[in-house]
Amino acid sequence: MIWKRMPLISSMVVFGRESSKLWKRICMETYVELQILAEKWKLLLAGLIFQYIHGLSARGVHYLHLPGPILQDFGFKILPELGVQRAYLSENLFFIIFSSFILWTFHPFVCHSKRFYTVLLWLRVLTCLVVCQALRIFTFYSTILPGPNYHCREGSPLAKLPPPNSIFEILLLNFPRGVIYGCGDLIFSSHMIFTLVFVRTYQKYGSKRFVKVLAWLLVISQSLLIVASRKHYSVDVVVAWYTVNLVVFFVDTKLPEMPDRSGGSQQILPLSKEKEGKAREENQKLLNGNLENHKLLNGNSGDVTDWRQRTQTNGKHTELVEAVTNGV
Template sequence: MTLYIGREAPKLWRKICMETYVELQLFMEKWKLLLAGLIFQYIHGLAARGVHYLHRPGPTLQDAGYMILPELGKERGYVSESLFTFIFLSFILWTFHPFVYHSKRFYTVLLWRRILSFLVASQALRIITFYSTQLPGPNYHCREGGELARLPPPESVTEVLLINFPQGVIYGCGDLIFSSHMIFTLVFVLTYHKYGTKRFIKLLAWVLAIVQSLLIVASRKHYTVDVVVA
């Protein structure tokens, strides 16, 4: 075992160095597009924070998903977030596997450029929709009587620009149509479906996406229409 590790370690190191060199060359060519995609993630968060100031709590709308799926409850809201975190982190790790494995179907820089392009397009449409129609948030902290259901007018521009991170992202209200979690989940799953090689993982990814959509509705974080539109 020691002999095998000693023989393979230099090969692995050469592989990492070679891929790093190639990816850095691509990054130097595409960094502006990557940066623009990352900046738009902040703009999307800023827009979601802004619509929270417009949110007005009210009765939860009639929803077919709420009638079918049992309510998880406020204390189990972490379940859907935990699954999303697992999908998010595992996908990020997979996008860097060409640095280690010899089987390669994409360049990491080019893949993330495409992913960010799709996210920007989807999030731009999302901003338009949730500013066009504000619905009463179904999440527990967005309901009438909740401390965060109504935000007082901001005291300064800085308060808005900082978006109260991370609480402002986790406990937002008003940015409903359509679900941001489903945008990320579907973009990640579709990306792996196109570039991945393991049929079992592709099937598992789609199953997790379905489970994620059901958990979002069961957690009352979105209406069913938010998941369907996404």
């Protein structure tokens, strides 16, 4: 009877050993990320606060929205209308992209392959989101268009909000109903901002080629579904495509590149400017010390330029001696 249970016992031992390794990996990664978070938490908090400001702005423009005839749109003519019953398809696809990206950003806590620090990655993502959302706020407040969504059309009780009874009614955003049934925040699409920023981030820091191709196919599908469900005009999607890509390119050129963890030779934590300056000074001192030792060994007491000149002179003298010796 004992030998029959041996495979079960061995599998339990292996599972216990692997689970302990996983727990150690999670603890070590958490310790490293918390150190980075202690240095970058103010920037991350500012990015999260701006998400609330963006929602507050979208809530405010709903009070100014006036329902009217739907504008002529090329996308509405070529794409069949999904209708109220199937309008959820675009939201479901967006939820899949959103949740998959969040889970992927935390995979360094459990996987051996680690190419980035989660805190630094989210810092870049929030920077791109903030810039895009700031541009979006200025745009949809500049020109308030009649919304094409079903609850934004004439005759719908949600198309125009009554004046708020208190300031708290605006500040609380009526979440999540107020976010889902918003009107007036059209140019450009917020769903496309998140989708494109997430996919561009995975394109740069992800490792699976198949997932990258699949992600871009999902972005195209998301664009078509947004127009087919009449959540946005086609111009909202088109403007998002080139604006978000330009913003991501701009942010990548301005922010310092994250350290690549896949090589295994990088430092555990990125140095701050003060620590980086001290390390540079120490390296310079070490280099100067090596040069001084080299001068003493060669009997040279001058500077590096003098040492190089003597080397060149000695080289010419050696060639002359060899030429005379060989009878040239």
